[in-house]
Amino acid sequence: MEINALYYLIPSLIMFACGVYGFITRRNMIAMLISLELMLNSVDMNFVVFNRFLFPGQMEGMFFTLFAIAIAAAETALAIAIIVNVYRANNDIDVRDICKMKF
Amino acid sequence: MDYSQFLLMKQEIALLVVFLLVFLYDTFAPKKALGALSGITCALFGIYTIAGFCTCVTGVSDTAFAGMYATSPIIAMIKNVLNVGVLIVLIQSVKWVNNDSTVVRRGEFYELLLVTLFGMYLMISARHFLLFVIGLESASLPLAAMVAFDKKRYESHEASIKYILTAVFSSAIFMMGLSFVYGLSGSLYFSEIYGAIGSVSSPMIICALAFVIAGVGFKLSLVPFHLWTADVYQGAPTPVTSYLSVISKGSAAFAFLVILVQCFGAVYEDAWEWMLYALIILTITIGNLFAIRQRNMKRFLAFSSVSQAGYIMLGIVGMNAMGLAAMVYYILVYVFSNLAAFGVIQAIENNTGKVDMDDYRGLSKTNPKLSFAMMLAMFSLAGIPPFAGFFSKFFIFTAAINQGSIAIYVLVLIALINTIISLYYYLLVVKAMYISDEPSTIERFKSSCTDRVGLIITVAGIIFLGIVSVVYNHILTLAERSGLF
Numbered sequence: 001m002e003i004n005a006l007y008y009l010i011p012s013l014i015m016f017a018c019g020v021y022g023f024i025t026r027r028n029m030i031a032m033l034i035s036l037e038l039m040l041n042s043v044d045m046n047f048v049v050f051n052r053f054l055f056p057g058q059m060e061g062m063f064f065t066l067f068a069i070a071i072a073a074a075e076t077a078l079a080i081a082i083i084v085n086v087y088r089a090n091n092d093i094d095v096r097d098i099c100k101m102k103f
Numbered sequence: 104m105d106y107s108q109f110l111l112m113k114q115e116i117a118l119l120v121v122f123l124l125v126f127l128y129d130t131f132a133p134k135k136a137l138g139a140l141s142g143i144t145c146a147l148f149g150i151y152t153i154a155g156f157c158t159c160v161t162g163v164s165d166t167a168f169a170g171m172y173a174t175s176p177i178i179a180m181i182k183n184v185l186n187v188g189v190l191i192v193l194i195q196s197v198k199w200v201n202n203d204s205t206v207v208r209r210g211e212f213y214e215l216l217l218v219t220l221f222g223m224y225l226m227i228s229a230r231h232f233l234l235f236v237i238g239l240e241s242a243s244l245p246l247a248a249m250v251a252f253d254k255k256r257y258e259s260h261e262a263s264i265k266y267i268l269t270a271v272f273s274s275a276i277f278m279m280g281l282s283f284v285y286g287l288s289g290s291l292y293f294s295e296i297y298g299a300i301g302s303v304s305s306p307m308i309i310c311a312l313a314f315v316i317a318g319v320g321f322k323l324s325l326v327p328f329h330l331w332t333a334d335v336y337q338g339a340p341t342p343v344t345s346y347l348s349v350i351s352k353g354s355a356a357f358a359f360l361v362i363l364v365q366c367f368g369a370v371y372e373d374a375w376e377w378m379l380y381a382l383i384i385l386t387i388t389i390g391n392l393f394a395i396r397q398r399n400m401k402r403f404l405a406f407s408s409v410s411q412a413g414y415i416m417l418g419i420v421g422m423n424a425m426g427l428a429a430m431v432y433y434i435l436v437y438v439f440s441n442l443a444a445f446g447v448i449q450a451i452e453n454n455t456g457k458v459d460m461d462d463y464r465g466l467s468k469t470n471p472k473l474s475f476a477m478m479l480a481m482f483s484l485a486g487i488p489p490f491a492g493f494f495s496k497f498f499i500f501t502a503a504i505n506q507g508s509i510a511i512y513v514l515v516l517i518a519l520i521n522t523i524i525s526l527y528y529y530l531l532v533v534k535a536m537y538i539s540d541e542p543s544t545i546e547r548f549k550s551s552c553t554d555r556v557g558l559i560i561t562v563a564g565i566i567f568l569g570i571v572s573v574v575y576n577h578i579l580t581l582a583e584r585s586g587l588f
Contacts, residue, residue: 061285
């Protein structure tokens with residue numbers, strides 16, 4: 001059996017959809033952050049697969065992935081710091097309780 | 104490697120120098136001398152802003168780093184416009200940043216602010232999506248930290264968690280769109296993408312475009328991606344709110360135009376013309392309708408800025424140099440009008456802690472000068488003739504109509520009707536300040552020297568920018584030489 005690009009792209013898309021679904025349905029901020037990571041990782045996977053299978057002569061997608069991983073790490077670090085802040089103020093990291101400002 | 108290409112980045116390098124000087128002073132200055140930090144930052148940035156205007160007369164158009172980075176006179180101009188806005192924000196924030204709870208961290212405030220500005224420069228100048236994404240992230244991540252700056256206020260935390268989660272979500276969607284673009288064209292250079300996707304649209308291009316537009320739309324707070332705007336604007340410290348609403352939005356709008364024109368310009372009629380129309384109509388209308396029911400001034404200005412973003416987007420519709428010029432001019436005028444409004448809100452909030460529209464009743468009797476500045480800001484935002492806001496709206500409508508199809512006429516008509524709706528809610532503030540007979544709940548107070556300087560600059564801008572026609576003409580000549588279209 002030949003493993004072509006589709007075998008990677010479909011799991012990557014499923015991962016992205018799971019990330020979106022998780023971000024919308026999860027109520028715990030850490031779980032939401034994990035869902036965001038899923039989305040970002042599926043982007044990385046897409047880039048690598050496109051690069052490997054469609055444009056094997058160049059490295060642009062790989063480089064983008066490297067930078068995207070670093071950016072995702074920075075985003076997570078900052079988000080965790082802010083979640084800690086919210087936890088200190090609220091004693092809770094449930095998004096349903098973050099509702100003082102509305103409409 | 105040719106090192107002279109670094110000279111093209113002179114604005115970035117100058118900003119970096121300002122940042123490093125502020126950083127070093129903040130780190131190594133003796134405790135006694137730290138009190139001068141705000142003054143030094145404002146002075147350094149002021150010098151840099153003026154120097155930027157002096158050098159942009161002889162601006163060059165060129166690309167550097169194998170075409171990843173581009174500069175041209177109009178790009179230098181939009182960066183200067185942003186500089187003016189940042190300078191006013193810096194001046195207005197002096198009083199707030201020197202209060203007891205933030206005074207030990209004020210260095211961080213200035214450093215984060217300058218870093219985000221650097222990210223916005225990269226966004227504007229990027230001609231390669233890698234550089235663009237790095238700019239986008241370094242523009243939006245430090246902003247989340249700035250939104251959380253007021254540690255003692257619960258709203259600040261709430262706003263920052265909402266901001267960071269939606270920002271990461273939107274950038275993930277944006278990068279997904281980029282991966283599709285990469286799969287289609289095999290390159291991340293704007294020019295090569297333009298060549299590779301050709302002028303025929305396919306489902307994948309439409310999908311990629313929708314993702315890219317959604318990602319940047321989040322930053323610009325276009326409807327339906329605007330839901331974070333009101334909460335973040337209300338919760339953030341007021342100087343950060345004014346920074347978010349003016350500088351961040353202006354730079355994202357310009358970068359959005361560059362991406363749409365330079366990458367996807369060929370599939371304009373095929374793929375994204377109607378997407379853009381729908382976004383503009385929704386943004387202007389929903390922003391206006393929600394602004395009517397707001398009582399908190401910061402939330403009110405948040406929705407007003409949502410609808411202003413829709414007007415700014417009208418500059419893209421024309422797809423010509425006139426639209427670009429009208430957009431840059433609109434951003435310039437918007438910087439002055441919105442910062443005047445935020446300046447008044449800040450002065451009142453710093454002295455009395457009140458931000459509700461009901462508190463503004465009868466303000467003209469106790470604080471006539473502040474009410475006058477607020478009134479001019481509202482008139483300019485609404486677009487009443489002698490003030491700058493009228494001319495910016497006029498130019499942007501003219502530029503859009505220039506393209507001349509029926510759909511555009513309908514679009515501009517809807518935008519015009521919305522101007523009238525917006526007049527209603529902007530005048531609500533003026534009515535509360537001038538016509539209401541109830542005694543004011545805000546005592547007469549003397550605003551600080553820096554607040555007054557900020558307000559004088561912005562009010563002067565509102566009055567003179569419209570009348571001094573040389574400003575728009577200059578921007579138009581720069582836009583015609585931009586080579587974007």
